[in-house]
Structure formats: structure tokens, C-alpha cells
Amino acid sequence: MDALKLISQDSMKPGKPNFAVGDTVKVHVNIKEGEKSRIQIFEGTIIAKKHGGVSQTITVRRLSHGCGVERVFPVHSPVVEQIEVVRKGRVRRAKLFYLRDRVGKAAKVKEQIKR
Numbered sequence: 001m002d003a004l005k006l007i008s009q010d011s012m013k014p015g016k017p018n019f020a021v022g023d024t025v026k027v028h029v030n031i032k033e034g035e036k037s038r039i040q041i042f043e044g045t046i047i048a049k050k051h052g053g054v055s056q057t058i059t060v061r062r063l064s065h066g067c068g069v070e071r072v073f074p075v076h077s078p079v080v081e082q083i084e085v086v087r088k089g090r091v092r093r094a095k096l097f098y099l100r101d102r103v104g105k106a107a108k109v110k111e112q113i114k115r
Contacts, residue, residue, distance in 0.1 A: 012053070021093070021095070021096060026083070028041055028081040059072050061099065090111065
């Protein structure tokens, strides 16, 4: 079991992720098209975090042309270049699936006030 932990720790990205559910983030994803590769930015609100360690994933939701789009990103995947926090959200739930049913201003998350 210790050998598995060592292997998984080698494939994890350094540093502790500093984002939580409710935060608005920009996920920089490496997209490969044929021979070329480029970085595409997906900005949205984290509505769920799953698992832990090397298999940790986040679900990011945004509105695109009035249609809700959700993507699940493995946090420690080599395809994900970086995750930067745009703003911190103040929520009281671990999963924000109720945002799927809301439209307009009701679908917003309040910003966390620093003290």
C-alpha cells in the first residue's frame, strides 16, 4: 500500500490547491489539435469537488450564450496547466447543484468578504 502512495504522490502537482466550492476560477487547459497545441481558458464557478489525492476532480459550471456548460477537470492531470482563483465565494453547501435550476442573478454566488 505504501508503494501505491509513493507512486501517486509523484504524479501529484506540488502545492496544496487553494480553491473551494463556490469559487470562480479560470482553468487553463492544454488542447491538442493535430500537431499544434494551445491553451484554452475555461472560467466558471466550482459547484463540486470529488475524491482526494491524485484522483481529485472539480466540476466547473458557466453560462455560455444562455446555456449552462459544465466540465469536470482532474486537478492533477497534465492536461490542466493551472487553476487560478478569480474570486472567492461564500457558500454553505459542499455541492452547489441547485445552481443548475436557477437563472440570472439567482444563479450567482456571494463573494466572501475578507476580515
